[in-house]
Amino acid sequence: MRLMPELAVESISKSFSGTTVLTDVEFTVADGEFFTLLGPSGCGKSTTLACVAGLEDPDSGTIRVGDDVFFDGRRDTTVPPEGRNLGLVFQSYALWPHMTVADNLAFPLKLRKLPADERDRRIDAALDKVGLLELRDRYPHQLSGGQQQRVALARGIVYSPGVLLLDEPLSNLDAKMRDQARAWLKDLQREMGITTVYVTHDQVEAMSLSDRIAVFLGGRLEQVGTPAEVYETPATPEVAAFIGRCNLLDGTVHITADDTETVRVSLSGTEQHLRVPRTDDLQDGQRVTVGLRAERVRFADEIAAEEDQVSVLQATIVDRAYTGAHYEYRLSIGDLTLLAESPTHRAAADTSVHLRAGDCLVYPKA
Numbered sequence: 349m350r351l352m353p354e355l356a357v358e359s360i361s362k363s364f365s366g367t368t369v370l371t372d373v374e375f376t377v378a379d380g381e382f383f384t385l386l387g388p389s390g391c392g393k394s395t396t397l398a399c400v401a402g403l404e405d406p407d408s409g410t411i412r413v414g415d416d417v418f419f420d421g422r423r424d425t426t427v428p429p430e431g432r433n434l435g436l437v438f439q440s441y442a443l444w445p446h447m448t449v450a451d452n453l454a455f456p457l458k459l460r461k462l463p464a465d466e467r468d469r470r471i472d473a474a475l476d477k478v479g480l481l482e483l484r485d486r487y488p489h490q491l492s493g494g495q496q497q498r499v500a501l502a503r504g505i506v507y508s509p510g511v512l513l514l515d516e517p518l519s520n521l522d523a524k525m526r527d528q529a530r531a532w533l534k535d536l537q538r539e540m541g542i543t544t545v546y547v548t549h550d551q552v553e554a555m556s557l558s559d560r561i562a563v564f565l566g567g568r569l570e571q572v573g574t575p576a577e578v579y580e581t582p583a584t585p586e587v588a589a590f591i592g593r594c595n596l597l598d599g600t601v602h603i604t605a606d607d608t609e610t611v612r613v614s615l616s617g618t619e620q621h622l623r624v625p626r627t628d629d630l631q632d633g634q635r636v637t638v639g640l641r642a643e644r645v646r647f648a649d650e651i652a653a654e655e656d657q658v659s660v661l662q663a664t665i666v667d668r669a670y671t672g673a674h675y676e677y678r679l680s681i682g683d684l685t686l687l688a689e690s691p692t693h694r695a696a697a698d699t700s701v702h703l704r705a706g707d708c709l710v711y712p713k714a
């Protein structure tokens with residue numbers, strides 16, 4: 349298999365009409381890696397991808413694949429999209445309606461001036477990869493949404509691009525088809541070993557597809573890590589809040605001479621407190637934000653209260669919802685609201701919750 353040099357995006361910034369949409373965005377994508385740009389609507393993911401594709405130019409920074417410089421803000425260098433050998437697939441499949449499937453795929457090959465027999469060979473190979481060889485002579489309107497999406501993908505890979513860029517390619521599919529397409533896309537990417545940059549706002553999609561995820565918020569890269577890293581050790585409270593369902597609680601640290609493994613945090617909005625792991629960056633009196641994922645808020649019968657390692661808080665259930673997979677509870681603790689998930693139905697209003705110190709994500713405030 350041919351080896352691709354890494355894609356390096358170095359400190360790119362971009363504004364539109366004076367409004368900054370990207371600030372010092374920096375990441376590298378390794379050969380064969382499935383790398384996802386994840387973030388809420390408007391955070392700058394698509395603009396970043398468009399800069400890699402050459403559809404937009406950043407205001408500054410560099411973009412390169414190995415020694416091939418696509419963009420260099422200092423030298424005013426920019427390579428046009430067709431010179432970058434990238435496969436592009438967007439949310440809107442953008443198939444030409446008056447062309448058959450095969451002709452849709454032939455288009456980028458004609459642009460690259462490939463001879464007809466080589467074009468046919470490549471078209472059949474790409475359609476075979478996406479499992480649609482028998483539909484090569486149909487028109488787009490004779491295909492389902494999922495099939496159109498596969499054709500768009502086949503068109504993205506037909507000229508053997510070095511890097512595949514996908515912008516929300518599954519978002520037009522219904523939930524069930526999206527699940528199937530996701531599994532299929534992952535298999536295809538693995539089989540081809542093609543370096544892939546994927547844009548989505550759907551964290552489940554990002555978690556299940558990616559080798560690594562770059563979390564974008566407000567035009568900045570907040571964290572780059574494996575799915576497990578961004579979920580288990582989010583770099584900031586904002587990342588914790590964006591990925592999964594996370595309670596964010598404000599409090600103040602209190603450290604005594606007896607505290608070795610954990611320290612006490614008095615929570616704002618209640619007289620109650622919880623214990624969090626003791627770390628070097630925590631001082632007595634330090635204001636902190638504590639992140640607690642909903643599924644890590646346990647009820648008394650779920651985990652035992654262990655000295656120092658599990659805090660017991662008295663709570664009232666104010667609302668419960670059945671989701672099929674589990675129950676979601678809204679709890680009040682003094683003036684605080686806490687979301688909890690549990691497989692068990694709980695009828696009583698008053699309850700105690702058990703919070704493991706190791707489940708608390710602690711962020712010192714500046």
Ligand SMILES: Nc1ncnc2c1ncn2[C@@H]1O[C@H](COP(=O)(O)OP(=O)(O)OP(=O)(O)O)[C@@H](O)[C@H]1O
Nearest residue numbers: 364365369387388389390391392393394395396549
């Ligand atoms: N051509 C443009 N002119 C002006 N502003 C733009 C342009 N393209 C994007 N923006 C703005 O830049 C910001 C980032 O947009 P971008 O499309 O990159 O976000 P996104 O994270 O991909 O969002 P979404 O998931 O909704 O597509 C947004 O505030 C958007 O309105």
